[in-house]
Amino acid sequence: MSDSVCLAVNGLEKRFGGVVALTDYDIEIRSGELVGLIGPNGAGKTTVFNLLSGVLKPTRGTIFFKGQDITRFRPDQNAVLGIARTFQNIRLFNALSVKDNIKAALHPHMGCGLWKTVLNVPGYRRSERRIEDKSREFLDLLGLLEVENEPAENLPYGLQRRVEIGRALAVNPSLLLLDEPAAGLNPNETEDLIQTIRTLHQRYNLTIFLVEHDMRVIMTICSRIQVLDMGHILAEGDPVSIRKNSRVIAAYLGQPESSAHA
Amino acid sequence: MKRIPLHQIWYFVFVLSGAVFVFIARSTFNEYILSIINFVGIYIILAVSLNITNGFTGLFSLGHPGFMAIGGYMTSVLTFPVAKKAMFLELPGWLSHLALPFLPALLIGGVCASLTAFVIGVPVLRLRGHYLAVATLGFLIIVQVLITNWESVTRGPLGMNGLPALTHLWWVYAWVVITLYVSWKIKFSSYGRSMLAIREDPLAAQCVGTRLFRTRVVSLALGAFFAGIAGGLWAHLVTAITPASFSLVLAFHIVVMVVVGGSGSISGAFVAAVLFSTITELFRPLEESLDAYGIGEILMALILILILIYRPTGIFGTREPGFLTAKST
Numbered sequence: 287m288s289d290s291v292c293l294a295v296n297g298l299e300k301r302f303g304g305v306v307a308l309t310d311y312d313i314e315i316r317s318g319e320l321v322g323l324i325g326p327n328g329a330g331k332t333t334v335f336n337l338l339s340g341v342l343k344p345t346r347g348t349i350f351f352k353g354q355d356i357t358r359f360r361p362d363q364n365a366v367l368g369i370a371r372t373f374q375n376i377r378l379f380n381a382l383s384v385k386d387n388i389k390a391a392l393h394p395h396m397g398c399g400l401w402k403t404v405l406n407v408p409g410y411r412r413s414e415r416r417i418e419d420k421s422r423e424f425l426d427l428l429g430l431l432e433v434e435n436e437p438a439e440n441l442p443y444g445l446q447r448r449v450e451i452g453r454a455l456a457v458n459p460s461l462l463l464l465d466e467p468a469a470g471l472n473p474n475e476t477e478d479l480i481q482t483i484r485t486l487h488q489r490y491n492l493t494i495f496l497v498e499h500d501m502r503v504i505m506t507i508c509s510r511i512q513v514l515d516m517g518h519i520l521a522e523g524d525p526v527s528i529r530k531n532s533r534v535i536a537a538y539l540g541q542p543e544s545s546a547h548a
Numbered sequence: 549m550k551r552i553p554l555h556q557i558w559y560f561v562f563v564l565s566g567a568v569f570v571f572i573a574r575s576t577f578n579e580y581i582l583s584i585i586n587f588v589g590i591y592i593i594l595a596v597s598l599n600i601t602n603g604f605t606g607l608f609s610l611g612h613p614g615f616m617a618i619g620g621y622m623t624s625v626l627t628f629p630v631a632k633k634a635m636f637l638e639l640p641g642w643l644s645h646l647a648l649p650f651l652p653a654l655l656i657g658g659v660c661a662s663l664t665a666f667v668i669g670v671p672v673l674r675l676r677g678h679y680l681a682v683a684t685l686g687f688l689i690i691v692q693v694l695i696t697n698w699e700s701v702t703r704g705p706l707g708m709n710g711l712p713a714l715t716h717l718w719w720v721y722a723w724v725v726i727t728l729y730v731s732w733k734i735k736f737s738s739y740g741r742s743m744l745a746i747r748e749d750p751l752a753a754q755c756v757g758t759r760l761f762r763t764r765v766v767s768l769a770l771g772a773f774f775a776g777i778a779g780g781l782w783a784h785l786v787t788a789i790t791p792a793s794f795s796l797v798l799a800f801h802i803v804v805m806v807v808v809g810g811s812g813s814i815s816g817a818f819v820a821a822v823l824f825s826t827i828t829e830l831f832r833p834l835e836e837s838l839d840a841y842g843i844g845e846i847l848m849a850l851i852l853i854l855i856l857i858y859r860p861t862g863i864f865g866t867r868e869p870g871f872l873t874a875k876s877t
């Protein structure tokens with residue numbers, strides 16, 4: 287795998303009015319890396335993802351993706367460049383079928399414009415076929431073929447998480463941002479998820495940046511972990527050193543004096 | 549040999565029986581019944597096209613009659629006989645000597661409505677939900693005011709009378725078929741899925757690469773095109789056009805059709821349009837004889853309330869009846 291820099295973030299800051307959600311945030315991720323982002327509730331993890339995907343604009347700092355400055359880009363521009371994400375609170379196209387959720391995500395990348403569609407030109411029919419084939423590839427990969435015609439809102443939680451991952455893959459990303467993909471999953475489903483992430487990582491040559499509270503997931507699949515606390519980077523390193531880091535332990539368990547009462 | 553899919557046979561059956569119906573209707577029914585069937589067709593065009601804007605992309609627009617008025621007036625000015633133009637209107641030179649056949653006049657009317665949608669879309673589509681509804685309502689009122697005051701071209705509140713009676717069943721139902729075809733084609737295409745995705749979750753849609761603003765403008769303009777066509781058909785059916793015809797009440801009628809049919813459902817918009825416009829037209833003579841105007845409206849509002857309580861997603865939800873859609877195997 288290449289050693290080129292996929293993502294380079296420098297001095298990122300995000301304020302909401304008076305609230306400083308994130309300050310002095312830096313990270314560099316090389317292509318093909320699988321990096322974890324952890325931290326207590328409200329640490330700013332989702333804010334990082336919102337900034338990277340273009341959902342929010344930073345108040346300071348820069349974001350470079352494969353050498354290109356994308357600091358002020360819109361989410362759709364970032365998606366076309368190859369940044370895809372999932373959401374902590376699942377956001378599917380609820381009334382659409384599972385298959386159409388994935389097809390909708392394929393449209394910006396392989397779909398036809400309005401004229402070609404209405405005039406039903408051969409190019410349009412070809413593109414519909416390619417979209418159909420591609421959607422089946424992802425449905426198959428994520429084990430969603432049996433429910434492909436179900437409206438997404440009817441699926442159980444675990445399957446909805448998978449649809450969201452499938453939809454993100456349909457963007458044909460090189461960087462995949464997963465915001466708490468294991469939240470709400472039972473241990474079996476979590477085990478499946480770990481396998482799925484590993485498979486995707488290899489098969490699609492993905493760079494993956496992952497927010498997760500489930501330490502098992504983080505510790506088993508990430509080669510590097512960054513810890514956020516109250517908008518600051520608290521620590522960064524490999525899983526073993528993070529596990530032993532006293533500041534990380536303190537941030538998670540609260541201050542030593544308060545943990546004495548627990 | 550390739551087998552023709554069942555749903556395509558159904559489309560064929562519908563279009564053919566429609567054509568047979570139009571053919572028989574024109575030689576059997578009297579003028580009054582024919583005009584009702586014409587109005588029903590125009591309402592189908594209006595509801596099915598508003599369904600593209602409101603139902604597919606989720607833009608709650610009340611501006612449909614505004615686009616209809618633009619198309620209607622444009623078409624009327626273009627088809628108005630040259631002799632009458634000289635008598636009633638003060639048009640710029642080239643326009644006063646021009647009287648176009650119906651089809652080009654209709655198309656120009658539709659395109660003008662559509663262009664207007666692009667122009668107003670830029671400010672209006674930055675708004676969401678209730679704000680968008682209010683802004684499109686504002687647009688509708690502005691159109692009415694402009695038409696009322698631009699007397700040299702529109703004859704103001706008097707409106708234009710004595711338009712050639714060009715609209716008949718073939719015109720109306722050909723446009724019904726075109727409107728249905730276009731929105732059906734879109735709904736079951738990649739482009740349409742991205743419209744529906746915007747309706748379901750704009751942010752998530754944007755994060756998979758959908759160009760929100762552009763897609764929203766296109767869907768407004770597409771709805772506006774057919775509204776403009778419907779306006780032209782309407783004017784040449786009534787053979788008169790006044791600003792008062794394109795009112796908020798009309799907007800209400802069309803929106804109710806879309807909501808009751810099920811936002812996003814083409815079949816729903818179609819069925820609701822047939823149902824409601826038939827009710828309104830049938831109740832009109834009753835209202836007149838009883839001197840009790842508004843029975844139709846009350847009935848419509850009642851049905852709307854009942855649907856919103858007992859079936860908030862409308863008759864069809866966002867779907868189409870199974871036999872009309874291709875089953876992927």
Ligand SMILES: Nc1ncnc2c1ncn2[C@@H]1O[C@H](COP(=O)(O)OP(=O)(O)OP(=O)(O)O)[C@@H](O)[C@H]1O
Pocket residue numbers: 302305306307325326327328329330331332333334374
């Ligand atoms: N849109 C917003 N407006 C105002 N404040 C916000 C907004 N989004 C996040 N915040 C604030 O920024 C801080 C960081 O929030 P963020 O959602 O990034 O935390 P998180 O690390 O993802 O937490 P969790 O583990 O609960 O998901 C919090 O204090 C939060 O209240």
Ligand SMILES: [Mg+2]
Pocket residue numbers: 331332333374
């Ligand atoms: Mg979060």
